[in-house]
Amino acid sequence: MIPKIIHFCWLSGDAYPNKIQYCIDSWKEKLPDYEIRLWDLSRFNIDSSIWCKEAFEVKKYAFAADYIRCYALYTEGGIYLDSDVEVLRSFDDLLHLLYFIGEEQGGNIEPAVMGCERGWDFLGRMLSYYEGRHFVTDSGFDMQTLPVIMSEEIRRHYTYTKITNPKEFRMDEKALCVLPAEYFSPKYPNSFKCPVTSRTYAVHHFAASWYSVDKKAFRMVRRLFGYKVAHFFSVLIKKSKAFIFK
Template sequence: MHSKIIHYCWFGGSLPEHQKEYIEGWRAAFPDYEIKHWHEDNIPSDDVYVERVLAAKKWAFLADHVRLYALYNYGGIYFDTDIKVIKNFEDELTNEVECLFGFETDASSNKHYVGTAVIAAQKKSSFIKSFLNQYDNRLGRMMARNDRVTGPKVLTPLLEQKGLSSSETQNLGNIRILQRALFYPSSEEELQNCYTKHDWDGSWRTPGKKNLGDRLYKKRRKLFEKLLGRRNNR
């Protein structure tokens, strides 16, 4: 049975006003769900991973880990703070579905990555535990090199070991992966039938940092905004 909790992570200051609007949208779509904010004061202080990345103020590293900690220990749904819920997707959360993910890319990309901005899982999911362990195992290398491997690049190989193929909706035992358009639409047409939309806010990035990653992020966001017919008002 799936817990009626929506989790989100925000560290290092107050949540921007425009992102609070997303949370109000979650409440409207899931009115009987508790919304739980994970922050510096309620995360597991005795966890070695949490202790090290919190001390270094590596908020993205921290959110990668805490989202899985929350889902494993409490169950429910996790959203990045720039996820807009278009419609409720509880019909996907049957008792047979231990975990629910969605493809972030599809056949038009070189790699079929599964996203981590929207995840649903039952409490004490063995798959979420194995996913969480991947971060614990990588901690030393990531901290030494300041090398954050994004969630989809950690998650997708784990699912490939279970038989992940193509980029269509599929079930790998009790793990369900939805086609990209349902959680990560990229056109007005896809918006008509999707559950959520990711706005790619990139809020975890260091302000003013001008590196290749930031430039690629900005290009990606502009492409999504063009496809969705949106203007960048930020």
């Protein structure tokens, strides 16, 4: 059984923005009998992982959280939620599974919402991936996103098995069962489109706190006016910067 523990990371020490507080409040409302366990510097030894230490020191907290979520679930079991995930219904009817995880819109794995029993072998492999790995490299930062890393690791070690509902879940050491985006991440990252269904447990709102100001602005313009308009303004801004600093 997956224990009734909600894990989340908040490493900056800053007060929660309104959007984050709204999401956390949804956990308390929909999951009143679950323990909510905050992973910050008082719970996690940041020096225990060179990846986490380096990401934390340059304030790229989301990348440190990539490791910590794997560590928390592997060592304790439970459910991990990104702080910008809104819960719509209880996870109770998924707790009998060994694990659950889904896709995001677009097809990559969605690590913003995942649950498992302690010792899930896939997360053991993920911890091995990060062991000794540096976030700060000679060429800058290793900004590979966790959905891409996880998708690659799954395809390297398992058969990536898409299932349409939890009843199709099967115990197979060589297969990893993945639910559709409608379960945990129905929202499209670069638009306001969010097709919630009767099967939706949660919505990942993609706060993307690790994005630069320029990239956040690009995402907002793209949501409002589409890719072509956003790209036009992006090119215009780059040319303006090049002219100013010429």
